[in-house]
Amino acid sequence: MKNLNRIYLDNSATTKLNEEVLEEMLPFFSENYGNPSSLHTIGLVANAAIQKARDQIAGLIGAESDEIIFTSGGTESDNLALYGIAYANKKRGNHIITSSIEHPAIRQMCNFLDENGFEVTYIPVDQDGIINPAHIEEAIKEETILISIMTINNEIGTIQPIKEISHIAKDHNVYFHTDAVGAIGQMPIDVKKLDLDILSMDSHKIHGPKGIGAIYLKKNTRIQPQILGGNQEYNLRAGTENVPGIVGMGKAFEIAARDFDKNKDHMMNLRDRLIDGILKIEDVRLNGHPKLRAPNNVNVSFNFINGKSLVSSLNLAGIEVSTGCACTSKSAEASEVLRACGLSTEEANGAIRLTNSKYNTKEEINYVLEILPSIVNKLRQKSLI
Numbered sequence: 001m002k003n004l005n006r007i008y009l010d011n012s013a014t015t016k017l018n019e020e021v022l023e024e025m026l027p028f029f030s031e032n033y034g035n036p037s038s039l040h041t042i043g044l045v046a047n048a049a050i051q052k053a054r055d056q057i058a059g060l061i062g063a064e065s066d067e068i069i070f071t072s073g074g075t076e077s078d079n080l081a082l083y084g085i086a087y088a089n090k091k092r093g094n095h096i097i098t099s100s101i102e103h104p105a106i107r108q109m110c111n112f113l114d115e116n117g118f119e120v121t122y123i124p125v126d127q128d129g130i131i132n133p134a135h136i137e138e139a140i141k142e143e144t145i146l147i148s149i150m151t152i153n154n155e156i157g158t159i160q161p162i163k164e165i166s167h168i169a170k171d172h173n174v175y176f177h178t179d180a181v182g183a184i185g186q187m188p189i190d191v192k193k194l195d196l197d198i199l200s201m202d203s204h205k206i207h208g209p210k211g212i213g214a215i216y217l218k219k220n221t222r223i224q225p226q227i228l229g230g231n232q233e234y235n236l237r238a239g240t241e242n243v244p245g246i247v248g249m250g251k252a253f254e255i256a257a258r259d260f261d262k263n264k265d266h267m268m269n270l271r272d273r274l275i276d277g278i279l280k281i282e283d284v285r286l287n288g289h290p291k292l293r294a295p296n297n298v299n300v301s302f303n304f305i306n307g308k309s310l311v312s313s314l315n316l317a318g319i320e321v322s323t324g325c326a327c328t329s330k331s332a333e334a335s336e337v338l339r340a341c342g343l344s345t346e347e348a349n350g351a352i353r354l355t356n357s358k359y360n361t362k363e364e365i366n367y368v369l370e371i372l373p374s375i376v377n378k379l380r381q382k383s384l385i
């Protein structure tokens with residue numbers, strides 16, 4: 001395809017596939033087509049590739065390789081974590097604690113559980129979008145079996161106090177799950193140091209392929225599988241493995257670990273340049289926490305403007321951003337995350353999210369800052385009429 005020469009700043013929706021990852025995947029679409037469960041050579045090749053990917057993923061998060069279970073992506077990982085822990089522990093209790101700013105993959109599963117005999121408590125966030133661990137501790141009761149809090153929010157980039165929350169969970173003998181989809185490659189994660197029971201990951205947010213993800217499941221943690229069938233993935237997730245996807249995810253994680261420091265510094269520089277420049281425009285606010293935020297995340301609200309109009313105008317100018325969560329961007333509702341931070345409907349509707357990656361350049365950011373003020377002015381003049 002022709003290079004469209006676009007400035008892509010929507011890396012929390014998805015990322016560009018890394019060339020090295022593609023190279024690694026290609027043979028598994030053609031000559032290495034074996035079923036990893038087969039006992040002949042071509043099957044063993046596929047199985048070995050899966051084991052290698054398990055090692056690569058475990059390596060990035062400090063897990064053992066048999067604690068990695070592949071799924072079809074972040075959504076399935078989140079669903080499996082919550083459903084799996086809830087149904088495996090329902091004799092012990094039926095209470096689950098989560099936050100008011102979780103991804104829909106968590107929120108919708110919580111709604112389902114709430115309608116099916118479980119009880120869910122939603123912990124609010126402060127105006128910067130941060131959860132207070134004390135509020136979680138207060139919500140724990142006799143029946144509590146699981147706490148699920150995301151590591152980094154996908155809309156406003158806030159980094160949650162996962163370590164404190166994990167310790168609270170341990171003190172009360174409650175399972176702790178974190179949706180780390182937004183955190184992989186953005187901050188160091190060590191499942192042992194954080195003492196996590198279960199963690200969700202995906203691949204396409206860190207330059208790997210779509211349709212593949214995984215959970216980390218601490219050894220000896222029981223979960224009820226959602227997909228039943230063959231005995232793949234330690235009997236926890238049936239179905240013939242997505243071998244090219246798994247191989248690509250493994251490579252993406254290996255690269256993320258290898259280039260972590262370099263990428264993080266680069267993304268932070270671009271982020272801060274963008275924030276400093278945008279805040280020079282009048283009547284703008286930064287959403288999320290000024291310091292505790294993902295290296296690649298900028299989320300800002302412009303007064304007197306609709307975020308969707310701004311996204312369209314920027315798109316015409318070759319700049320690709322979003323209003324927030326890609327999964328709900330087509331709905332008319334204001335962002336629930338921004339509303340949870342106490343923003344008015346108008347403020348929430350005036351928000352856009354710009355998320356960079358290692359592939360963005362300083363020149364691209366300079367160009368955005370050059371043309372953004374005039375685009376904002378034009379839209380504001382229109383909204384006055």
Ligand SMILES: *Cc1c(COP(=O)(O)O)cnc(C)c1O
Binds near residue numbers: 012076202204
């Ligand atoms: C993208 C995302 C998901 C869903 O992942 P998919 O791979 O798209 O299913 C879940 N949680 C967070 C925080 C995300 O950013």
